[in-house]
Amino acid sequence: MIARLLLVLALFLAPPTFAQPVLTAADMRPSQNLDGAWHWSVDPFRDGKAGFHGGVPGESSRRWGDVVQTDAMEKNPRALYEFDMQRSPVVHLPGSWIGHAAEMRYYQGLVWYQRTFDARKPAPGTRVFLRFGAADYTADVFLNGKSVGSHKGGFTPFAFDVTELLRDGSNQITVGVDSARTDDDVPPPVTDWETYGGITRSITLITVPETFIDDAWIRLGRDGNIHVDIRLFGSQAANRDVSVRIPALGPVLSGRTDAEGRWSASITASNRLKRWSPETPTLYDVRFESGADVLQDRVGFRTIETRGTQILLNGKPVFLRGISMHEEELGKDPVRAITPAAARALLTEIKQGLNGNFVRLAHYPHSEVMTRMADELGLLVWSEVPVYWRVNWQNPATLADAQAQLRENIVRDRNRASIVLWSVANETPVGDARNAFLRTLINEVRTLDDSRLVTAALLSKREGKVMSIDDPLVADLDVMAINTYNGWYSQDPLADLQGFEWRSPTNKPLIFSEFGADAQAGYHDAGAEPHKFSEEFQAEYFRQTLAMAAKVPFLAGLSPWLLKDFRSPRRQHPVFQQGWNRKGLISETGARKQAFSVLAEEYRRRAGSTR
Template identity: 85%
Template sequence: MRRLSRALALLVLLLAPSAFAQAVLTGADMRPAQSLDGAWHWSVDPYRDGKAGFHGGMPGESSRRWSDIIQADALEQNPRARYEFDMQRSPVTHLPGSWIGHAAEMRYYQGLVWYQRTFDARKPAAGTRMFLRFGAADYTTDVYLNGKSVGSHKGGFTPFVFDVTELLRDGSNQITISVDSARTDDDVPPPVTDWETYGGITRSVTLVTVPETFVDDAWVRLGRDGRIHADVRLYGHQAQNRDLAVRIPALGLTLSGKTDSSGSWTSSAPAPGMLKRWSPEVPTLYDVRIESGTDLLQDRIGFRTIETRGTQILLNGKPVFLRGISMHEEELGKDPVRAITPAAARALLTEIKQGLNGNFVRLAHYPHSEVMTRMADELGLIVWSEVPVYWRVNWNNPATLASARQQLRENIVRDRNRASIALWSVANETPIGDARNAFLRTLIADVRAIDDSRLVTAALLSKREGKVMRIDDPLVADLDVMAINTYNGWYSQDPLAELPSFEWRSPANKPLIFSEFGADAQAGYNDAAADPHKFSEEFQAEYYRQTLAMAAKVPSLAGLSPWLLKDFRSPRRQHPVFQQGWNRKGLISETGARKQAFFVLAEEYRKRAGH
């Protein structure tokens, strides 16, 4: 009878309007969960033998790495059995973390890797559901539980979940994951970038238990109208006409009501007079409770407004200059594996907030871990968040556009409650053309449809005419904030002393951010000559002095995010003396040593902050 009831419930769930979209489990990192981080077996599969036989089709039994068996036991029971793998006796690594750190030979590996472990669990109790939740895996992921396919996901930087309610068993469960880092020209990003791929399971894997009907998505924010707004979606077969409430105890505020026929509900109320608005100076966060039936979703949310007026960016109605820097998702250390813990995030962001006197960070060139965005909330750093529409994606391929839209939505829905995020960026350094313009305008429209409370931007390129820099990208008209990457004096032969004489022109009356500028320097390499050599700390420091002098003359400038905080790995950068596989534009080395230019920028920001 119980089995019949569960089957009926599943049928209703599939037919219910609230179930037409796959569950997203926003705020899942705040829910009680069983962590599956830790020790995992891993096995390379460069010819993808575990995916298909050599004539195509289903791989043979000897190659099915997801099979729900213990190979050693099977061999003992049948001496004639043959396996081309043995996951239980394969090497062990600790996840999350890219396979770059598994073994030295994995440094430049591109392809398929299998992971497997067992964990103890109990079948979900009546009235509950269980989801496998992945913070991110790069790039194409297939998941198997107890020998059964669970689902697939493409995209290396956003979370995804799978309902495993019917596949879990009491006692030991076996989970097998294949992660393929290889990308094509139709993917987002394409294969050619200027950062390390970091293939593998780079963010946490958890097993989350929720009621049969639960809060799937809850967006709570302060509107520009001075009201607290809440949009909540329930998921489950009882999502319609269901009571729910949003409570902010410290403000004495409760919003309550019933969901509609799709399981959604929207409400608002005037912001209480005691509300303290989030800002870099006072990054106030409030405990927020979203309740429906037996489900409780908790979050920590800051309330602020962000908008533009002419060439200014306004935070909480007041002009703010964004004193920032760009950064990649790489922890400090000689051998980073893209394992961003709260301590790793704090170490990086504290260098910006306290070391550089900053209030802003550009998280490039893809969505960073939610550990990072939550830390930005806590420390008080305004965030630029970006999707990896980078350089030369296939603008004419509908599947490529669909992938970009998916990643954009997954990023925004995950982080809409982060007060720190002010800017959604849809692209970086993309070539102008009709197909590209249409592609990016679709993404811009998606941003405005999913989150109309923030600003939209993209890192663009400019046109040079002598010493005049023209911002003539047609996409400017569609953006709230212009952003330009500029490298005069580094990727050109211009004498540094001439940089302040460059003039910037734009027909748009909008805020401008210099989203990138920078020069490489190997930490510890010094050249005291009057005309220092590129890659020296002295050249980088002088480059910053002269570029900042140029920036000071741009009347529409509303922010800076130089390239970048920390040296980062990049296979493109192979100079055997100065680079050795690292992009050296960081103001600190990969281990955190501050270069001379760090102090140049810190002093500039100290002055701009009025300290």
């Protein structure tokens, strides 16, 4: 009864799909980039959001006011401001406030950002959107002293129409970003990764026609046809001409939108089409056109499906030779500023260094810079939302929040050929409310994107040396995925690991979505039984776990935990961790550990066996 009530309330509270503009492929549109120098001001008591009696903050605390505080105080000696945004310190965005100052390392709360920029008042027949790639976790945005909107969720893009608020000349933008989360949020406060509060992805100002192409999705169907869905946004969206061009392939597909501004069509794929794959990551320029609006994208065409215990890419079995990773650039002081160069450095380690063809982007949607780089380099991608550990399964608002993040992630990346798996959760405890919650998300995925596979990283049951996959959610997934850490989070001798037996309740493919062991780069223990945290222990752990995996007949992929050491405040061993999870096969600066070559050799062997 509770589970059923939860679903009903969630459907009632959840915002309608695409109720707001989504600006698909916004990173490909011409734009004014607002990255760069911003002033910042810490606000631990949220003084800029509410007065001490809970009302609207007074002018002395109103960080977002359209005023230059120094000028106002010079003009009026009685003026009082307990902040001065224009004389506050300056940082370069995007990037977490972890890198702003030493005292911000573990700060959780509200920080205000402000800058000015020059613009022209929008021309008639156009509209302007202020778009953020992501801000962690909640963001309140003001332009020229006026609120333009709020967004919740730290990893997906959002945009606000600022057409009426822009003025000729100088404009002031202020953003309050609050990293604090509650038990009702997604994710909840307790995680095993760094929060990285702040504006962590690019900010742009995008001008489009009054009626524009808001969402454009193109893909190769399993039926051999290219399918297109377009949605226009604006007052003239209904009964409007639209077209799709792929210049390298010839024909133009065209039609008219319906009364809701939507249009769908399909065409038989040209025999000249080269399918995208890790071996040949072919991308095509695609032009979506309607009236004065032209939206361009770079898209690969491939199919993904399952057959029994196999995963099929372009109709042929593929073994996913992968690894997991967090969104964190190489270096001793990362700030989650993922540039194309940073993304290439990380993904190249997987593709060329590990002989991989797959990456699990955990545990939240990663930057579109990363998914586009995966398209370019030829890496299959697992993309997931942060439904992680202690979610409040019985709260309809929490479910609505998870649905919104899932929608924003899928709609942003549906044109990325690299993405083959949408994941709805990681390591969540079985229960009626949880099952109902996750089944709602699974249904949401299938509604938004029926061309990809659905999975979730689950836990397994152990009886002696028999591992059983007993999660009832398996029946709802296309691909099973299990996180397993026998030998690390257990006292099992490493030599015993390959003797474990895995049993499946269904005829579906399985991915070992996590397994791993910490090792501090440079710490060695060559004894007969090496200690945990040594490179030798990690390497042997991988040898034995890979030997176990080789005996699982329904195994279709691996994504060990993980590529690179990453920041995690919960990991506080003063010698080996010091605030870092050390399960990476490379250190935070890129030094390869012994286990790196163990996995690289396994993947070289598996790649050769499929040729």
